[in-house]
Amino acid sequence: MFISYAPQDVELRRELEQHLAVMRRQGLISAWHMEHVAPGQRWRTLVDSHVRSTQLILLLVSASFFASDDCHDREMARALERWQRGEAQVIPILLRPSDWEHTQLGRLPPLPDSRLPVTSWPSRDEAWARVALGIRHVVERLAGVQAAHVQATEHAAVRSRRVAVALGASLAGLAGLTALVLLGARTAPGRSAVDSVKCLSASRCFERAAAYQAGDDVPKDEARAARLYRKACSGDEARACTRLGLAHEDGRGVPVDTAAAAALYRKGCEGGDAVGCGELGRAYERGLGVDRDYALAAELFRKGCDGGSAWSCAALALAYAHGRGVSKDERRTAELSRKACDGGNATGCAEFGLSCAKGRGVSKDEALAAELFRKACDAGDALGCKYLGTAYLNGAGVPREVTRAADLYGKGCDGGAVASCTDLGILHLKGQGVPRNAARAAELFRKACDGGDMLGCANLGFVYRKGDGVPVDLAFAFELFRKSCDSGSAHGCGFLGHAYDQGVGVEVDLVRAVELLRIACDGGDPSGCVNLGVAYERGRGVPVNLTRAAELYQKSCDSGIAVGCANLGYAYLNGRGVPRDLTRARELYRRGCDAGHPTACDYLKQNPK
Template structure:
């Protein structure tokens, strides 16, 4: 089994079959309808029909569909190829900014980890398995992102060998493998701050959410210093190129960043742009803004519609919120989604409170 995994990973690294995260923008309503058909089949328990719909929508650039396809593949996985296919789907959605998919990338690789496999036969395989293992533990968010980025390495977005060495070294500390001898051949010198910013800019402009998030973090903490305008300019430029996560990040910055930088009107505008590009958390935030009148007028009907759209795009908080709204409606629905279905989706997307409620 492990030899098959090793061969599959070798193909990933050498041929870059995962592709880049900078997919073509989805064709709006047509792709959403394809995704919705997958959701309808999934609600009926017909995953055989749901999977091709999600896979096609994923191929057309809808991250939420990649996540749903990955969930189905992961749940039915029986072979190495199935596990890796699920991991690739999750990784693609993660690189586009789907936080759930990032965690699921590590989980999908879990059955193939060192704990149940022979010793890794290459340093890069060792690094990937170590990344996935750290991803599955608390505070492993960065490891999840690094896992997805390594799975998506290609000629344009080369593997982060500095990060790979750090994970591989930690893996070697736990158990000695033959592959550990190759760790020393990877770049070991940490990047300077300038080099780190340069790489994050390259990733973000190339459509990788991890790079955009890395540019946002110091802005939110107010520690970007002289790089503040540069980071903002990069995010604005990428947003203009219709990469939704960059728009959503700007919306977050102008709504929850340093007080002297806040502009709720700008935040609302950027959240709308992020939602237009199918970023689930941007749609949810945009809905909350309509509900509370943040940065613009109150529009409760629009708020419900946006929360429902966010739920369709895989935001568990939106689905759980929709449960309460639908439960109070005369027809038991909100945004065209029944309370029971919203609860099922929230649980399916990892919301444990919803799973507990389903069992009651």
């Protein structure tokens, strides 16, 4: 087995090898990589030799991997050539987020099979375990092919009356798992594992499979469960087809095969299993084993929901919420999420709670929203925990308890809701509900950013810009701001606009700064509105317009931004863009001070009446 990786990912490669240690000790695999090159050896020659000769090639995928000419142009290119000729198995291992799906690797099923990079999992050990299991399945499949070839050789030897010699030579030529598979296969010659399964009916096979899968009154045996599901599926038990599809998607008892999973979901759906329709919709939504098609995904979610699948109702609600495959519709989002919640789906409860909290498609009811968030969180929905944390942070429907909010954000973050990691990071950065810990905040922002939360990327850029908990790195901060903004984060655009205004990691460009701050403000970032107001007040990138500046300060102040209130107070104090009004100015300075702005507090101290 050859492992290709970028130098920046050496520690992750070592983690992978630790999780492959069981297979190595069992003699199933032997890995080679750059660290095996001795000083003075011609490393390129050695690498080329292993890429040309090994049967299994692991490509450890990250942005650094694609940036490396050796990894991308030599090792990956040659590996894919051998894969196309059927000479080698190639597995992309997703280490860190990257644009891998738009490369040639997008044609290959990756590990982890969820397509979530290893560094983005709440538990990295769990991610590596899934990777190791997927590799084991491939190794077993390769060994099975070798064993079949050796058996054919043995049969020929029998016909030529050289049984003992042929058998001895064949077994001696097998490595590790190959010999084990051969010996195991001989215990039931001429019969497949599925053929040996006996069931009185397809439904009985399904019940036995479910028992083996769960370890319910029998030893847990996912491989046997998969065989029984296959038997039941062939007997037109639609639910079994769906369950077998899930096993193929997750690599439970069978090799990972997303195309086979999608085909089984289709068979389950066509056989009347509503869950199968929902799972097939998810495959189309994510492009798992089929080409991505949001409209078809929505139709399948609808079919599953109509058939009684609460999960499908929740998925369809999210499609309406985000306009994926259907037009955005807040009323339909609320109706479908309520239906999902009533059907016992925790995600539906969280989404319906969000509708109630925002008054989208239903009457605003913060108390009901908090109850729905609690129900979702208690049922294990990580986003439900995040939403409940925000309710406690803001005192929306529940008493304001920042410590409780931090606990809930932590639960959401640990459960995989990366946006909750960002929220918890902000509390650590501010010292609210938890002791101030900028280094911990940076860790949480990085985890969120690696998991795809663009607000996390923006905040990670912020701490690198300030050098708070991490060393100052203005160039890296700028790249994080750009990544966040390019992915649609209004806050990211706000930070990026300010970077262009101040020349942080880039040359000053006031016109570009104003463009980005306008995008940020219009997109809901109140800090972007403050900075855009400053641009109008000072004529930075736009003509001076004090009235517009005051309007933008008002907008940010209404959103709770302290500096927006202080700046607007100054405008009223001096009649800049608004009529001079000392009473109004004092009210705004009070709001700014209460929100933590020191200049506003200084004004109140100097002007007690």
